[in-house]
Amino acid sequence: MQDKQQRAVDSKTQGFVQGLWGVRYQVKDVRRSIAFYTQTLGFNLDQQYLPAFGQVSIGNLKLILSGPGASGSRQMPDGRLQEPGGWNRVVLQVQDLPTHIAGLKKQGVHFRNEMEVGPGGRQIQIEDPDGNPIELFESVGATF
Template identity: 30%
Template sequence: MFSSLRPAAERSTGGRPSSIGSSRPGRRLRCSHREGASMLKAIAHVCFRVQDLDASIEFYVNQLGLTHAFDFINDAGERFGVYLHVAGRSFVELFQASPGEPEKPQSWQHFCLEVEDIRQATEALRAKGVDVTDPHLGSDGSWQVWIRDPDGNRIELHGYTSESAQGPYLR
């Protein structure tokens, strides 16, 4: 796929490749750092239609530690969705699938939540009975582990390092 990892600034100046990913021969990321303001600030939320809203709330709140922000209530007074706070200005939105609603094919791969300490997060989730992959460095130089929610949605937990390719964008 890619042969090494080096920032765009080094590619454009002919500099030597970064040490990022040097332990992963055969991989390279193309990075570009653009100065200046964007009209976009962040990913505000991700949204899932789930088969069992209560089971999903249990997972995201009691196992992942998100905070229940508010409910979506229909005219009959029934909860049909929730907004869960991740951190800062980030949220996960969940809506109950309608009875008999066919499952839609997924066009997305996963979503990712940043953690401070990947090993501590892994241990905490395992202590709660969550099936978590072993921590490993991704080709971007960041730590990652993987879990699934009750509907099988893939979630990456991500810990930046001093060698993360995303470094120029982190503030």
């Protein structure tokens, strides 16, 4: 009986997530961030409500840019502030990573590290203007 009740509870709680909406980054200047993502990385501008909010996309990825004053940037009840930066990051798939690294360096993009090579491919971390990390990843055709 308990197993049947547990399955009933599981069926009510599982499946409430309908899918991935996007990734939210905290930024200090939404206009500057929109320019970086659209002009430097080739994202599309979906919407902007300056100075608080912008949304850019590429492929199936929506990147929500929350500036000061946006509902997605408000202080937590325990007093913590939502800030840019950290180590969790969006991973963008690219081809010919070394060529893109050279081009981004010429544009003055900030790099967190040098290109790393592993069994699945090669990657490097860059930062948007507010210090939010972005990983550029090139698969070498490994199967996982």
